[in-house]
Amino acid sequence: MRYLPLTPEDRAEMLARIGVACVDELFADIPADKRETALPHLALHKSELEVERALARLAGQNVPAGSVPFFVGAGAYRHHVPATVDHLIQRSEFLTSYTPYQPEIAQGTLQYLFEFQTQVAELTTMEVANASMYDGSTAAGEAVLMAHRVTKRRKAVLAGNLHPHYRATIETLSRYAADAVVALPPAPFGEEDLITPIDDTVSCVVVQSPDVFGNLVDLKPIAEAAHKAGALLVAVFTEAVALGLIEPPGAQGADIVVGEGQSIGNALNFGGPYVGLFATRQKFVRQMPGRLAGETVDAEGRRGFVLTLSTREQHIRREKATSNICTNSGLCALAFTIHMSLLGKTGLTRLARGNHAAACDLADRLAAVKGVSVINDSFFNEFTLRVPGSAADVVEKLAARGILGGVPYSRLAPRSGLDDLILVAATETTTEDDRAAYAAALKEVL
Amino acid sequence: MRYLPLTPEDRAEMLARIGVACVDELFADIPADKRETALPHLALHKSELEVERALARLAGQNVPAGSVPFFVGAGAYRHHVPATVDHLIQRSEFLTSYTPYQPEIAQGTLQYLFEFQTQVAELTTMEVANASMYDGSTAAGEAVLMAHRVTKRRKAVLAGNLHPHYRATIETLSRYAADAVVALPPAPFGEEDLITPIDDTVSCVVVQSPDVFGNLVDLKPIAEAAHKAGALLVAVFTEAVALGLIEPPGAQGADIVVGEGQSIGNALNFGGPYVGLFATRQKFVRQMPGRLAGETVDAEGRRGFVLTLSTREQHIRREKATSNICTNSGLCALAFTIHMSLLGKTGLTRLARGNHAAACDLADRLAAVKGVSVINDSFFNEFTLRVPGSAADVVEKLAARGILGGVPYSRLAPRSGLDDLILVAATETTTEDDRAAYAAALKEVL
């Protein structure tokens, strides 16, 4: 076996040194009647070539986004990632390192986490950010729990236009933690009233912008109402690139900002691994979940970085921890921070503008198709199309024509009654030809 | 431009420091009437995404070997290369380093070259090897020049079954160096008489085994005859994997062994870059071309490695150098040595046996097709098929059926009159299905 360095001779010598006759003596504590002697339904070891063939066969049964005109978003976005990013995250010293609990030999990880935290804080216009969560949806769940800790209240209000998966993730967590959730119905066609549900029992109101339908939401009045009631505003985003062009939640009064960081530096990966962004105000930092890298000095006075405030964490605090999170998204955060460093303000702004331009062009083309309308007043790189009949059918028919045209809202929220809406995204990776092909195909399938 | 770190402000500051008004003043020595102000027929800079699209479009117009049943050899062989190899050669410190003229900060390169030299010597059963040449064919040219230097004679005898490209490479070099070449006619069907042409004006006889038709050649009698006449035996191979299973030239009296190293660790790459192997006897080492890494110690007595015997080389010896070679195949040699280290004797022997088994199976299947014969008495992983009619037509017809079935000998040697022979290779990357498909298709096209 190519991965196992010990030879039969090595094993014999080692057994002799230990003083046992055979390796099974080392497994003596497993009850004899429970021991397994084989795995009869699993194949024996395979060569690299055989494994490649087996997996390539499975990969070949999928339609990669890059092979077709592609307009799927709804929480995960296809952007072009520079080759440098993937090269660098595969450096042995990044890829095969551990959580940086030994800072003397983990300054590489700790410094990029410190840089990542700064970038996330800057992007969201918040004061501090942590060193990443699993993804946007679980970060949203953690944000609600944190708001409960900060306000000592246990009821969250969720906007109706929150991504249904995020809503479900929060609801699941809250249900098992026995916390209350007020989830408003989706409101694709008009402005939602998020003020009325806020009272002094509410710990936080969770609002997404751009929301799941693509609308840009003015967070300021909601923040004001929340603050007046002693509640926090938790702002959510699923497309980090948007923040290059739209007003960040931190500038609109948000207290906790969580989002999906996948779209910067990370591939679609069929849903994971992704990277959750989590930012808040300095005063709440001791209630934050997750890891934090902090600056300090070493014994010789040189600047260095360590994981800090770990008394919030499970490995120190156990049942009193702010979260149970341990392994998070280190390498995805690295991809994010490298891509962001390459972009900088100049590149991010251009990227965001290119996305917005592509989406505006696509919206115009599709809205020109008879029977179809774009429901949004405003959007970034994703909008919602209203089609005659079943959105799910339209998407399937487009797929049969080789166009991945978006996500039927009904797939995310089957019993919402909103069966004629398609969420459509256009990034810089779409070409004019792609967009024209979409409009043409849409005309055909309707 | 993503690759150019200077900003307009930087440039202005630097010009000021230099004391010129604009950058064109620095180009003042270019005659004014010759200066170019633009490149009107070349496009402006492109984004990564655009470059990827342009090149992927070209790549998509080719048929990759891995996508079809594939049996092409004739000097370049498709083997499975472990993912580890390509990962490691892309380590920044290997990929972006220079020729190791500064040994204190190039021990990584120097040590692997020393290991490479040892592996090549061991594989060929020779005493010493150099740190790589461009490829097998140019190494063969250098071997002839070296034999001339050693024997102080200027005439080479080339076996008729030498790969025609190798023969042409040697002939070209010899023609311009005004050295004599006796090139025997190809002899696919029987044993070639290489003894008779050897006399005391001959510096070397150049023999390939397995030869271009795949035959395994007994080098011992040729070596004896050469040595008796004061000439050297230059042994050539184009498939390094063969040496895992066949008697190496060094054990049969060869004085210089040259070969193509591509098939270990390196991709097909449409013909390059490859890596030339070059081994000889210790006593000839000062007549060798190319770089040599040697062992020594540093100022603290620690083992270390340096480039050595550089008084043979052009950067020291100029017109008296043993060769003009400078840049060679460092990274391809690294790929070779990593793959070889992974294989070891055990893996190489198994790999070679697997290749031979596949070729034997294919030969049996194809020989069973009516009208077709395998001309070889012996072979390793490549043999020659005699078909009725034009081999070139058969190969084209097979290609039209999605099978890359080998190389018509007539493509390599258009005026040899041998128009009905196909060189057919089978490596471990062919499957039983591939081989069956070949036999079936061959039956159809004849």
Place this chain on the structure above:
Amino acid sequence: LEEGLIFEIGRMEVTGVDIAEPAPFRDRLGTQARTAPLDLPGLSEPEAMRHYVRLSRMNYGIDSGLFPLGSCTMKHNPRLNEKMARLPGFADIHPLQPQSTVKGALGLMAELSRYLLELTGMQAVALTPKAGAHGELCGMMAIKAAHAARGDGATRHVVLVPESAHGTNPATAALIGYQVRAIPARADGTVDPEAVKSALGPEVAALMLTNPNTCGLFERDVVAIAEAVHDAGAYFYSDGANFNAILGKVRIADLGVDAMHINLHKTFSTPHGGGGPGAGPVVLSDALAPFAPVPALVATADGLVLVEDEGADGTELALGRMSAFHGQMGMFVRALAWMLSHGADGMRQASEDAVLSANYIRACLMDLMSAPFAERPAMHEALFDDTWLAGTGLTTLDVAKALIDEGYHPMTVYFPLVVHGAMLIEPTESESKASLDLFIAALRDLAMAAKAGDKERFLGAPYYAPRRRLDETRAARAPVLRWTKPAPVADAAE
């Protein structure tokens, strides 16, 4: 070895990505165009390459040397797996594409599930959890859901956790409102079934047990413990962190386990990546299978279907949704590549080699270092305490830091909490005997130096790392968690 922060070396007008400005168009940002400053400096590509290469060189990884991190299982990460995960058919597909366009992805998830179920003997697997702790959360939610469905959810509010457990266990239990009751270990380092029995009662919802446990021992009374738990109407949650020791040696279903998460990034070698991403699929017993979260993979007459809706047929009891989308596909590919590569024979051999290596290390060091519980065979970890340091004036931490100077990552220290000054060494199956022997020699040398009174070698360590010991107290007292622009330096004339 100093490298500035990107905020120090980057500049606002520089970018390492060429993106053309779009042609003028009417924007649809409404009132929401960004007005806030965006102080994100950029790096040209050569600058970025150098910055991150230099940072990486301050790190230690498995590829640098032996990584004896007990309980964390840092084993070889095959590059084949990285290559496979990057096939466009896996990396470049969207979780919400029509399912008809991702049949291979669903096939891969099904095959991974089959392997996990074969290796554990369990009935169902939930693939979505994103890490071990997230898997624990999923498993414990399933248990809570099962109690609720049975009607005793309100009364069962206690979870039993041995003192030696990972911190995630009590943290997870507490996160969903359980009260944690600790179970002490007995003298031999394992859990006493009698202690479990006396802690059980009608208020107990579950026992969380790591097996092999964090002392590196197999809980030999696990069957009796499981029976007691079940007899008391509770469920048996097993922490799968140490699954690497028993692949193909025992099926946890046969031990009475109801739920266990599997860290793909430990057992199946998806890379740790400086702290993630991981993946924590949870296997479930018959009793808990109906409560698995959505999305769930279901084999139908039309092929595999991913049921995403909690209200759909067959998912009425589903515990809900753990996160957006379907789980860590990138990790699934890597883990399956590892399993296919090893095969049934290689996986058993891997566990045997891991256990053999740990016992070998213990056997070679226990004359110099103190190894508690050494009357039992170790599993894949060798546990030492700090008794052997008595009188040296040195601590476990000093030994760990001195090990850095020997070219190694330290072992896990001060965990498990049940022995004093714990040092937990896990060599994994990835080390050659020569590598183990060098590591043993380094530790023996340190042990002898410690006993000989060479305190300086330890107290100042590490001497040969990119940094000496860092001031963690200062970091926590006034946390600096982000870069901020330095205040302008006051004019010298003032």
Place this chain on the structure above:
Amino acid sequence: LEEGLIFEIGRMEVTGVDIAEPAPFRDRLGTQARTAPLDLPGLSEPEAMRHYVRLSRMNYGIDSGLFPLGSCTMKHNPRLNEKMARLPGFADIHPLQPQSTVKGALGLMAELSRYLLELTGMQAVALTPKAGAHGELCGMMAIKAAHAARGDGATRHVVLVPESAHGTNPATAALIGYQVRAIPARADGTVDPEAVKSALGPEVAALMLTNPNTCGLFERDVVAIAEAVHDAGAYFYSDGANFNAILGKVRIADLGVDAMHINLHKTFSTPHGGGGPGAGPVVLSDALAPFAPVPALVATADGLVLVEDEGADGTELALGRMSAFHGQMGMFVRALAWMLSHGADGMRQASEDAVLSANYIRACLMDLMSAPFAERPAMHEALFDDTWLAGTGLTTLDVAKALIDEGYHPMTVYFPLVVHGAMLIEPTESESKASLDLFIAALRDLAMAAKAGDKERFLGAPYYAPRRRLDETRAARAPVLRWTKPAPVADAAE
């Protein structure tokens, strides 16, 4: 930082590649089965990974820091290019597949050719040469063939080469039987047309000239030199090693060049890889174009065809074949990716930035270090000699080794030969101003230390590298060029 040789750490029975034994079969090896021993130890995959990662860490690359290697042009290597070269449509195609199955590959070669011809203004390009020196050989063979075709091949046996030339120039000329006649440089570091004229004669076949030359200067009388060469019936070969300075600034055809090789691994950034592979396409003038080697790419009515046969129509005058197959395809892809990425604007800018940076370095150092020929603008290299070291007891080599301790690769030293103790610094266009300023500061600090008499800092340098200075004399005196099994140690009792 010590790492054993694979022969010391590997073992014969170990392999890092799983290959199944084939089913029994009748072999066809005849009498040629291997009987010779094969002492090639294997490494398991984890061992191999660690071995090479550790070796790599003893190296310095462009990604480690500024690489000021004059005349070698070590610039940023974009990873996009590596990715492109690995597309299966380029990496996994065989040179002898039917041409109908490699139309994209031929298209790529045609596009690369078009770029090279546009940049040089020349008439034809031979893509096959595998490195710069191989390109020189090709170009000089074309010249020899042209003379032969013209009938004066027998008489023209001399090639003129300036003293400042790369060693490959005289070595190449000598390789194909030419006698080398040196041309001295004039006081300003360039070639005097009068010196060329007086060296020319009916026996002269060609002049080989590097331009910009190895002193970093543009040969401002190049047009007159070319005319003189042509007037004498000889050809003008230009060494393209320094092409990086003039991309888009001047077309070499306009200067009278007949042949020039282009190092794709210098100008167009295909990685140096520790010594290769390179690629050395040769551009040819009208006069030499007919003599280009086979294979040659020809546009026909049916599309592109690669003519491989020297006897085919249109290749009657071909000089022959430089090597098997069609050239360094992997390098072609990388070079074209670089050119497309830069575009016409970026390539000009790259040359301007390279020249600007070299002049900036010279301007910032010439008060402390002696810069010959500084009355002329430098091109992309800044040349210093060792006059400034007079009286310090230090040599150019000492400065180079001391620079290692500052975290840099040394500059090119003792080349060109025409100035004493030369130090040739080429920053390339890949450095930021901040990076240049740090480098300048390091050199200024060293220069001041040298002048202040701090000899120890230099003579013992490098202090902070994986190795101190190595004993090259010992290596050459009794060369050890391969590992051999150590003789068994005599028994201690004997």
